[in-house]
Amino acid sequence: MPQKTSAIKDFVAGGFGGSCTVVVGQPLDTIKVRLQTQPLPAPGQKPLYAGTWDCALKTIRNEGFFGLYKGMAAPLVGVTPMFAVCFLGFGIGKKLQQTTPDQQLTAVQLFNAGMLSGVFTTAIMTPGERIKCLLQVQAASSGPKLYKGPIDVVKVLYREGGIRSIYKGTCATLLRDVPASGMYFMSYEWLKRSMAPAGKEGELSPIRTVVAGGIAGMLNWLVAIGPDVLKSRLQTAPEGKYPNGIRSVFVEIMKNEGPQALFKGATPVMIRAFPANAACFLGYEVAIKFLNMIAPNL
Numbered sequence: 001m002p003q004k005t006s007a008i009k010d011f012v013a014g015g016f017g018g019s020c021t022v023v024v025g026q027p028l029d030t031i032k033v034r035l036q037t038q039p040l041p042a043p044g045q046k047p048l049y050a051g052t053w054d055c056a057l058k059t060i061r062n063e064g065f066f067g068l069y070k071g072m073a074a075p076l077v078g079v080t081p082m083f084a085v086c087f088l089g090f091g092i093g094k095k096l097q098q099t100t101p102d103q104q105l106t107a108v109q110l111f112n113a114g115m116l117s118g119v120f121t122t123a124i125m126t127p128g129e130r131i132k133c134l135l136q137v138q139a140a141s142s143g144p145k146l147y148k149g150p151i152d153v154v155k156v157l158y159r160e161g162g163i164r165s166i167y168k169g170t171c172a173t174l175l176r177d178v179p180a181s182g183m184y185f186m187s188y189e190w191l192k193r194s195m196a197p198a199g200k201e202g203e204l205s206p207i208r209t210v211v212a213g214g215i216a217g218m219l220n221w222l223v224a225i226g227p228d229v230l231k232s233r234l235q236t237a238p239e240g241k242y243p244n245g246i247r248s249v250f251v252e253i254m255k256n257e258g259p260q261a262l263f264k265g266a267t268p269v270m271i272r273a274f275p276a277n278a279a280c281f282l283g284y285e286v287a288i289k290f291l292n293m294i295a296p297n298l
């Protein structure tokens, strides 16, 4: 029988799953943002990074292994509550569509619940991504350092453009995360269900969780990668560069680089997606099991 969900448990376990995601996925996230935002080379010049491997090697050579963990404080502080809200939103989305607490939802209903979770997370995701991307890009540039750390980014952005500047990229984040979250939760639940032997759907299986979580993470990014490139460019651009937001970014990319640029960073994204999201769902399921054990009636 499916486990009855509780908003508090979803929130706490989701937060724990989120911190597992950051620890496992941060190095490849740094490489992704650096590849997506590296300056276009002058004619006849080589790009700063030839690809994923080259970017990893150059980062480790110039900044040490922990260069790959640059900007991790912001995601840890931001991603943990973001995933807490994400799993809470998914739980609420499921409850809104259930007529009885243990009713099994269809794939479309799971997709809808996932999309609701994407709307919930945008309030935390947008500033978190803005801070993270600015720090990741600054660490890669040889120019003057504008920000000392995440708090300083918030102070500088607030001084220059108020809350509006901190929330730059909200539409791009919604465009990325609403459909991607639908895909994420629908595929996870569906895969977990279809891999479970009959009658054992509610049992925790680390292998099934890792496989379903990893594949769900990759499917999430298959939907999210294009809007993610637009979002990273917009959030790291100087003020006023894109007067019409993501529409201006899109037009510029099509004109100068072509549609293939919308897949920039896809290799590190996909390499990261499996382990990071396997860790997330495993962390979530273990935490839920633990919470059910210590507080069965919560």
Ligand SMILES: CC(=O)O[C@H](CC(=O)[O-])C[N+](C)(C)C
Pocket: 021, 086, 121, 177, 180, 181, 184, 217, 220, 224, 273, 276, 277
């Ligand atoms: C963009 C993002 O954070 O995607 C999450 C998966 C990941 O790889 O971090 C999924 N979700 C948007 C549902 C939080």
